[in-house]
Amino acid sequence: MSVVDSAVERVADSPVVSKDDLPLLLVLPGLFVFLAFMLFPVLYLVYLSFTNAEPATLFQGKEQWVGLANYVTVLSDGQFWNSMGVTWLFVATSVALKVLVGLGIGLVVTGERVRGKRFMRALIIIPLGLPGIFTITIWRGIFSSAEFGLANQFLQMAGLDSIAWLSERWMAFLAYNVTEAWLAYPFMVIITVSALQDVSEELHEAAMIDGAGFFARFLHVTLPSIKRPVLFASILTAAASFQQFLIPYVFNQGGPSRTNELLIVYGYREAFRFQKYGEGAAIMLVAVAVIGVFMMLNVKKGQLADGVDDA
Amino acid sequence: MSVISDIAAELADDARAAAMAPVESVKDAKYTLEGIREGRVSPATVLKTAGITLGAAVVVALLLFPLYWVAVGAFSGTGASLYSSSGIRLWPADPTIEPFLWVIGDLIVPSYRISLGLGGYEVFLQTPELTFLDVSQYGVTETSEFKRFFANSLTVAIPTVLLAMCLIVPSAYALSRRQFIGRSKVLYGYVLFTQIGGGLGVALLIALYALFVQFGFNDSKLALSAYYAATAVPFNTWLLKTYMDGIPVSYEEAAMIDGAPSWKIVTEIILPLSKAGLATVFIFTFLTGWTEFVVAQTLLSTDNYTLPVGLYSLVGRYSIPWARFSAFALTFAAPIMLIYLFAQRYIEGGLSFGGMEG
Numbered sequence: 001m002s003v004v005d006s007a008v009e010r011v012a013d014s015p016v017v018s019k020d021d022l023p024l025l026l027v028l029p030g031l032f033v034f035l036a037f038m039l040f041p042v043l044y045l046v047y048l049s050f051t052n053a054e055p056a057t058l059f060q061g062k063e064q065w066v067g068l069a070n071y072v073t074v075l076s077d078g079q080f081w082n083s084m085g086v087t088w089l090f091v092a093t094s095v096a097l098k099v100l101v102g103l104g105i106g107l108v109v110t111g112e113r114v115r116g117k118r119f120m121r122a123l124i125i126i127p128l129g130l131p132g133i134f135t136i137t138i139w140r141g142i143f144s145s146a147e148f149g150l151a152n153q154f155l156q157m158a159g160l161d162s163i164a165w166l167s168e169r170w171m172a173f174l175a176y177n178v179t180e181a182w183l184a185y186p187f188m189v190i191i192t193v194s195a196l197q198d199v200s201e202e203l204h205e206a207a208m209i210d211g212a213g214f215f216a217r218f219l220h221v222t223l224p225s226i227k228r229p230v231l232f233a234s235i236l237t238a239a240a241s242f243q244q245f246l247i248p249y250v251f252n253q254g255g256p257s258r259t260n261e262l263l264i265v266y267g268y269r270e271a272f273r274f275q276k277y278g279e280g281a282a283i284m285l286v287a288v289a290v291i292g293v294f295m296m297l298n299v300k301k302g303q304l305a306d307g308v309d310d311a
Numbered sequence: 312m313s314v315i316s317d318i319a320a321e322l323a324d325d326a327r328a329a330a331m332a333p334v335e336s337v338k339d340a341k342y343t344l345e346g347i348r349e350g351r352v353s354p355a356t357v358l359k360t361a362g363i364t365l366g367a368a369v370v371v372a373l374l375l376f377p378l379y380w381v382a383v384g385a386f387s388g389t390g391a392s393l394y395s396s397s398g399i400r401l402w403p404a405d406p407t408i409e410p411f412l413w414v415i416g417d418l419i420v421p422s423y424r425i426s427l428g429l430g431g432y433e434v435f436l437q438t439p440e441l442t443f444l445d446v447s448q449y450g451v452t453e454t455s456e457f458k459r460f461f462a463n464s465l466t467v468a469i470p471t472v473l474l475a476m477c478l479i480v481p482s483a484y485a486l487s488r489r490q491f492i493g494r495s496k497v498l499y500g501y502v503l504f505t506q507i508g509g510g511l512g513v514a515l516l517i518a519l520y521a522l523f524v525q526f527g528f529n530d531s532k533l534a535l536s537a538y539y540a541a542t543a544v545p546f547n548t549w550l551l552k553t554y555m556d557g558i559p560v561s562y563e564e565a566a567m568i569d570g571a572p573s574w575k576i577v578t579e580i581i582l583p584l585s586k587a588g589l590a591t592v593f594i595f596t597f598l599t600g601w602t603e604f605v606v607a608q609t610l611l612s613t614d615n616y617t618l619p620v621g622l623y624s625l626v627g628r629y630s631i632p633w634a635r636f637s638a639f640a641l642t643f644a645a646p647i648m649l650i651y652l653f654a655q656r657y658i659e660g661g662l663s664f665g666g667m668e669g
Contacts, residue, residue, distance in 0.1 A: 026489075030478035031497060033474075034541050037541035058521055059524060124371055126648065129649075131602035133619040137640060243514075271517045285514075
């Protein structure tokens with residue numbers, strides 16, 4: 001006990017940490033474990049990206065420092081730029097789709113003539129509680145070319161030919177987008193609905209008296225009032241789209257023939273499929289840097305971490 | 312135990328509301344009909360409302376159709392769902408629970424023979440064989456590995472929860488109630504990580520895998536739990552801290568005046584009043600380990616596959632009919648969905664609760 005006491009006294013005497021800071025000891029274990037499993041791997045990833053690590057050398061401790069060679073290889077690789085392009089295209093199309101779907105559903109379940117709105121909202125957010133791997137494997141089944149594939153059954157009902165969804169480049173890309181939209185719509189709907197409920201009734205009534213129709217009111221009253229929260233949600237969901245890994249990986253490993261490898265899938269496959277840990281690490285770091293800059297710009301603009309200030 | 316009784320009360324309320332809903336809507340409809348008859352309400356308005364509501368219901372139904380389709384698939388006879396090309400079915404072709412029997416398999420506790428040496432005598436105890444479900448009686452001969460995956464998931468998720476709670480609860484209390492150096496920096500870092508760090512896991516996977524292999528941790532379920540606990544820290548600490556912020560400081564002041572030491576204030580006031588928050592954090596950390604796929608798939612070998620990895624391992628196997636796959640997926644996901652939705656509701660109530668009814 002006395003050892004602990006004297007240690008406590010010494011800590012209390014030190015100039016940096018005063019006795020009032022002892023509650024820090026309650027936070028440190030959590031912080032330490034978190035950093036050990038997050039910050040330390042980040043540093044190690046940086047190190048790996050400067051070496052020619054692959055399983056054969058790394059686990060013998062024989063990896064060699066190669067400087068920026070991995071970054072040069074990656075940045076001059078057409079495959080990388082294809083991935084970068086597809087990833088941003090995916091961000092653009094999926095965010096547009098998610099915002100449209102979210103807004104559409106949001107309007108439907110807040111419509112003043114709709115009865116049973118609360119019940120409908122409760123039903124609609126059900127996908128939020130489903131594990132990602134469940135949803136994505138199910139959607140893979142929907143886009144399957146086998147007889148049970150739901151997408152092809154719909155096409156057949158409409159009298160069209162079935163499509164090999166996952167082995168054609170843009171059809172697979174479309175499938176990714178649809179699945180991403182279904183995964184993310186509950187989040188978008190929750191944000192949109194709470195924004196729609198805050199739209200002032202007076203403005204709507206005033207516009208109605210001025211003779212504005214439904215669409216005019218939507219454009220000039222509803223949209224401006226919900227712009228900010230919806231923008232906030234789209235930034236967060238854009239980051240999610242950029243980091244999407246499971247959908248391409250489960251659907252067809254970013255195929256056909258590597259055309260749809262989103263950035264993270266590309267890095268993962270370079271490392272684990274083609275055994276190039278060094279290059280994989282470099283790709284991941286470039287991806288993290290890109291998303292980091294993107295988020296930083298948005299945080300500065302949109303004040304995403306607002307909550308901390310009033311804590 | 313009051314959490315459980317609260318939950319029971321809420322469930323009872325929900326059930327009552329659900330049971331009363333048809334009665335209420337019939338009352339409403341009667342009222343509207345009377346209105347039309349007496350000319351207070353114009354039939355055109357009623358028709359318009361009915362039409363729009365119907366449209367909204369169709370939208371909701373279309374959105375949730377994939378889930379319904381999975382359920383139909385799971386209850387279909389094996390052959391019907393894989394080979395028939397008769398288009399979309401709204402009802403299973405040949406309803407059967409065979410796929411679920413395949414998923415769950417036998418539930419038999421085998422008999423054990425325990426021998427005890429008592430001073431030269433040997434005593435044998437033979438436990439009886441307990442049969443809860445013997446699927447071979449229903450014609451299912453080979454079964455899925457669901458039970459093994461389930462056991463693996465449990466041995467990952469339980470240490471995750473224990474470790475995470477030990478890390479989160481003290482941090483949340485300190486961040487909520489004390490001032491110290493670096494407090495706002497820690498908070499800021501946690502919130503930032505919660506909002507943008509979700510995808511970092513896959514990006515770090517290469518380094519994580521290399522480190523785990525070098526330390527000899529790969530394929531260790533305990534190391535995986537420690538990783539899950541670490542990733543759960545930021546969000547759940549923030550959540551519990553926000554929850555504890557809602558407990559009035561006056562309770563603590565009263566206890567302090569009565570001379571209670573600060574550890575007693577924590578155990579007698581803070582922890583009992585944050586029971587709902589603790590329950591939520593418990594559920595969330597449990598689900599972290601229960602549903603994570605990518606890291607588990609990379610680090611674990613076939614023998615140690617958890618449920619999500621096990622589910623994925625069925626995807627490419629064409630020998631597994633769709634009906635069985637759907638049944639497996641549903642058995643995995645349905646309980647999680649219920650728990651999650653419930654936690655979601657409870658947390659909403661919890662965050663607005665100010666400690667006044669404690």
